[in-house]
Amino acid sequence: MDDLKYLKLLSKEFNTIEKTISEIVKLKAISVLPKGTEYFLSDLHGEYTSFIRILRSASGNTRQKISQEFKYEMTEDQMNELSNLIYEPSNFLTLMTKSGDFTDSWVRKTIFNLIKLLKVVTSKYSRRKVRNKIPEAYRDLIDEMLHIDYVEINKQDYFDTLIDTIIEINASKEIITTLCHLIQNVSVDCLHIVGDIFDRGPRPDIIMDVLMDHHDIDIQWGNHDIIWMGAALGNRALVANVVRIALGYNNFDSLEDGYGINLRPLYSFAMDVYKDDPCDRFMPRIVDENKYYSVNKYATAKMHKAISIIQFKLACQILKRNPQYNMDHRITLENIDFDKNVYIPEDGKEYPLLDTNFPTIDRDNPIELTDREHEVIESLNTSFRHSEKMQTHLKFLFDKGSVYKVTNSNLLFHGCIPMNEDGSFKTLVYDGVEYSGKSLMDFFDEKARETAYLPRSLNSKERQKVLDLFWYMWCGPISPLFGKHKMSTFENFFIGRDLPISKEVSDPYFKLSKKEEFVDKIFEEFNLNPKTSHVINGHIPVKLKDGQQPISANGKMYVIDGGISKAYQPKTGIAGYTLMFNSHYLALAEHSNYEVMESVHGAYTPKLHITERFPERLLVKDTDEGKEIEKRIKELTDLFEAYKQGIIKERTK
Numbered sequence: 001m002d003d004l005k006y007l008k009l010l011s012k013e014f015n016t017i018e019k020t021i022s023e024i025v026k027l028k029a030i031s032v033l034p035k036g037t038e039y040f041l042s043d044l045h046g047e048y049t050s051f052i053r054i055l056r057s058a059s060g061n062t063r064q065k066i067s068q069e070f071k072y073e074m075t076e077d078q079m080n081e082l083s084n085l086i087y088e089p090s091n092f093l094t095l096m097t098k099s100g101d102f103t104d105s106w107v108r109k110t111i112f113n114l115i116k117l118l119k120v121v122t123s124k125y126s127r128r129k130v131r132n133k134i135p136e137a138y139r140d141l142i143d144e145m146l147h148i149d150y151v152e153i154n155k156q157d158y159f160d161t162l163i164d165t166i167i168e169i170n171a172s173k174e175i176i177t178t179l180c181h182l183i184q185n186v187s188v189d190c191l192h193i194v195g196d197i198f199d200r201g202p203r204p205d206i207i208m209d210v211l212m213d214h215h216d217i218d219i220q221w222g223n224h225d226i227i228w229m230g231a232a233l234g235n236r237a238l239v240a241n242v243v244r245i246a247l248g249y250n251n252f253d254s255l256e257d258g259y260g261i262n263l264r265p266l267y268s269f270a271m272d273v274y275k276d277d278p279c280d281r282f283m284p285r286i287v288d289e290n291k292y293y294s295v296n297k298y299a300t301a302k303m304h305k306a307i308s309i310i311q312f313k314l315a316c317q318i319l320k321r322n323p324q325y326n327m328d329h330r331i332t333l334e335n336i337d338f339d340k341n342v343y344i345p346e347d348g349k350e351y352p353l354l355d356t357n358f359p360t361i362d363r364d365n366p367i368e369l370t371d372r373e374h375e376v377i378e379s380l381n382t383s384f385r386h387s388e389k390m391q392t393h394l395k396f397l398f399d400k401g402s403v404y405k406v407t408n409s410n411l412l413f414h415g416c417i418p419m420n421e422d423g424s425f426k427t428l429v430y431d432g433v434e435y436s437g438k439s440l441m442d443f444f445d446e447k448a449r450e451t452a453y454l455p456r457s458l459n460s461k462e463r464q465k466v467l468d469l470f471w472y473m474w475c476g477p478i479s480p481l482f483g484k485h486k487m488s489t490f491e492n493f494f495i496g497r498d499l500p501i502s503k504e505v506s507d508p509y510f511k512l513s514k515k516e517e518f519v520d521k522i523f524e525e526f527n528l529n530p531k532t533s534h535v536i537n538g539h540i541p542v543k544l545k546d547g548q549q550p551i552s553a554n555g556k557m558y559v560i561d562g563g564i565s566k567a568y569q570p571k572t573g574i575a576g577y578t579l580m581f582n583s584h585y586l587a588l589a590e591h592s593n594y595e596v597m598e599s600v601h602g603a604y605t606p607k608l609h610i611t612e613r614f615p616e617r618l619l620v621k622d623t624d625e626g627k628e629i630e631k632r633i634k635e636l637t638d639l640f641e642a643y644k645q646g647i648i649k650e651r652t653k
């Protein structure tokens with residue numbers, strides 16, 4: 001018999017034979033239920049409206065279920081109306097009340113339909129699992145309604161009485177809202193976010209709040225997440241970087257309203273120092289023309305330039321104090337000849353600078369901040385540090401996030417596993433130790449976590465050294481979160497976009513991972529079965545309109561960055577992907593039209609491509625959760641044996 005001590009501990013919870021047996025039976029029953037539906041999304045980039053719509057509609061799945069269930073008894077409009085209600089119950093109910101349509105008969109019909117749909121979407125879950133998802137106040141009532149067989153006449157009366165009571169006690173709005181949330185909730189059993197929640201789009205903070213509310217979620221950190229984490233932990237170069245990106249996209253809302261970051265000191269500084277500089281190269285991109293901005297774009301450009309210069313200086317300082325990054329050639333400000341106003345990189349050629357006004361740069365020491373720049377970055381850093389919301393989000397990113405995740409035979413990570421041209425894994429040498437493949441991913445994961453546990457008060461060299469690594473994860477050539485030979489932010493501003501010198505060369509991984517043999521090699525590295533496994537990546541927008549495909553390597557490799565980010569939609573030609581993994585198949589939902597997604601509530605259904613059908617329906621016992629359940633059943637069976645043999649005594653009190 002296994003570990004008696006452990007069994008004794010277990011017997012505290014299951015103190016009788018009866019309880020033990022009933023738990024074994026419950027677990028056995030759960031393990032033969034169909035597996036829940038997993039959703040994979042990546043590169044949300046602050047686009048909260050689309051994200052929320054995708055989530056609430058279960059990527060269009062709810063609308064499909066409504067069609068299947070009600071197609072013979074409802075018109076298209078009625079089915080759309082029901083979807084609208086489910087996606088946004090409070091808005092919908094307000095509209096209904098205003099228009100006078102919120103009548104008792106509508107309530108009756110609606111609760112009946114919602115229960116009917118809820119039965120469908122919960123059919124593959126255990127009663128216990130569903131019960132636990134129902135808010136306590138309505139748990140018994142909804143559970144009861146779900147399990148009434150309303151075909152029987154007397155039961156139908158009973159059902160009607162329940163609804164009458166709901167109406168009488170004025171609880172109909174709450175019950176309807178609860179039912180809608182429940183349908184949303186059970187439809188997405190598990191959510192995987194394969195990186196890049198932040199930057200470019202308007203409200204990553206709202207996305208984070210929604211994610212924090214989800215019952216089963218994991219996150220694989222993207223390069224755009226790691227910079228917010230590094231910034232929240234006190235990496236000044238990254239504080240500057242996230243503010244720079246926000247200003248570059250004219251996004252004040254998430255910084256100011258979302259996180260309460262005080263941009264005043266930066267504003268005053270920029271207006272003073274760059275007052276006569278038009279800062280043309282720093283004009284913000286305005287993706288959504290209809291937006292109202294509180295700061296005019298000329299002032300934003302000045303702030304954008306001011307923070308960019310601060311970022312370049314601080315980034316150069318990081319590279320200087322970390323020669324082992326092998327990134328000395330990226331100490332950009334030291335490659336400038338300020339007499340000739342040219343940039344001279346490694347190739348020795350001279351590139352004329354498009355902007356030559358550097359009022360804060362000391363030519364003898366171009367990477368040093370001026371006193372005022374120092375004040376600006378310190379005040380921003382303090383603001384980041386004291387933002388309660390930001391620190392809460394940081395904690396959540398640590399709790400639920402990691403560099404990679406293996407789940408149900410899928411390997412999830414945002415960027416890449418750096419490779420050489422021949423398909424061998426690239427090696428990073430850090431403090432004399434070599435890391436590659438899986439150990440490289442583990443290295444960054446561990447280092448990131450180390451920072452979180454080193455006390456902040458201890459502003460030591462040790463903490464700074466680990467914190468600097470967040471910069472490497474953002475743009476280092478052997479960073480699995482980035483995967484390009486350099487990040488050309490400097491070149492884009494000062495030499496020109498779309499020039500050969502500004503080209504960022506992707507890691508060979510991106511080409512090789514399209515081939516099955518290299519993906520199999522990755523599976524081997526992670527100890528995964530090549531026959532049943534998949535790699536799921538984000539990061540690189542799939543340019544569908546140029547003929548690129550999200551699936552390669554004989555169906556083993558998925559790249560699901562379809563461009564939820566509005567800024568990238570012209571490149572991809574679509575509005576994003578969701579990968580769905582249910583008990584029957586893997587499928588990609590292709591979201592094609594933002595306008596429809598954001599305005600015509602409910603009518604929206606994405607194009608669904610089933611990409612792999614399983615020969616047999618997958619059950620809970622075929623999943624990681626199933627393996628845990630199996631272990632638990634084994635332990636409980638041992639406990640049962642121990643009771644039978646009298647090794648452990650039942651306790652009734």
Ligand SMILES: O=P(O)(O)OC[C@H]1O[C@](O)(COP(=O)(O)O)[C@@H](O)[C@@H]1O
Nearest residue numbers: 196200223224484487488489504539
């Ligand atoms: O298009 P933008 O916002 O200027 O960003 C360009 C930068 O973003 C990056 O593509 C990184 O962002 P992604 O992770 O979304 O690809 C850099 O490689 C590039 O320099």
Ligand SMILES: [Mn+2]
Nearest residue numbers: 196222223539
């Ligand atoms: Mn990315």
